Amino acid sequence: MIRIHSDDATVARTRLAVSALWELQTGFWMLHRNPDELPWPYTEWARQARRVLARLPASAPIRVYLDAGADLPDFLSPIPPTAAPSLVEELTALRETPEELIADHVRRHWPDGGPEWLRPYTTVSEHLSALLAARVAHRRRVGRRVLYGLKPAGVALLGLLSDEPVHAIS
Incomplete structure (x- = not known):
């Protein structure tokens, strides 16, 4: 048994x-x-x-x-x-x-x-988690979808790293 x-x-x-x-x-x-x-x-x-x-x-x-x-x-x-x-x-x-x-x-x-x-399947998640933790990006759930966006600090950071102008979209 x-x-x-x-x-x-x-x-x-x-x-x-x-x-x-x-x-x-x-x-x-x-x-x-x-x-x-x-x-x-x-x-x-x-x-x-x-x-x-x-x-x-x-x-x-x-x-x-x-x-x-x-x-x-x-x-x-x-x-x-x-x-x-x-x-x-x-x-x-x-x-x-x-x-x-x-x-x-x-x-x-x-x-x-x-x-x-x-x-x-993990690196994107790790990068997003790091951006969220640094408060450079934000996450919002809309129904079943999860949307990510850059906060003003993220837009500024992209501007510093990019040769091309970066514009925030609201």
């Missing part, structure tokens, strides 16, 4: 959910772990998946899951928002992950810096 000991807080956070995103991640992990051929009953699925994935550009965001294998920080596998969310709902939750949480997870998962495949 297997016994799992947990405290009240852990039990309170426990939920069962069907996750299309986690199923996709598991499928990609299987492809990553078995570069040659997957055993039955996944053999034909893997062949078809590899044909489709081979046509994707190297810069496609889905490559994050393909290149990572099982080594994913938690923000890339968010807890499903409901017991049976659609893939669209899960991708929306993933897209709306706060930048601070991403930076924190990357720092904890890879204390010496993230792998090369993750850099395009």
Whole structure:
């Protein structure tokens, strides 16, 4: 018999959910772990998946899951928002992950810096976080979108760094 000991807080956070995103991640992990051929009953699925994935550009965001294998920080596998969310709902939750949480997870998962495949998704966030912290830029949420803009100090800084005149747009 297997016994799992947990405290009240852990039990309170426990939920069962069907996750299309986690199923996709598991499928990609299987492809990553078995570069040659997957055993039955996944053999034909893997062949078809590899044909489709081979046509994707190297810069496609889905490559994050393909290149990572099982080594994913938690923000890339968010807890499903409901017991049976659609893939669209899960991708929306993933897209709306706060930048601070991403930076924190990357720092904890890879204390010496993230792998090369993750850099395009973290450097912009790091730069924006630095600009926000320096109060050179500001952030505003409009519906599901997050908009960034330069504060007057940011416009002045750009003017100092640029050979061309910089004008604030209000």
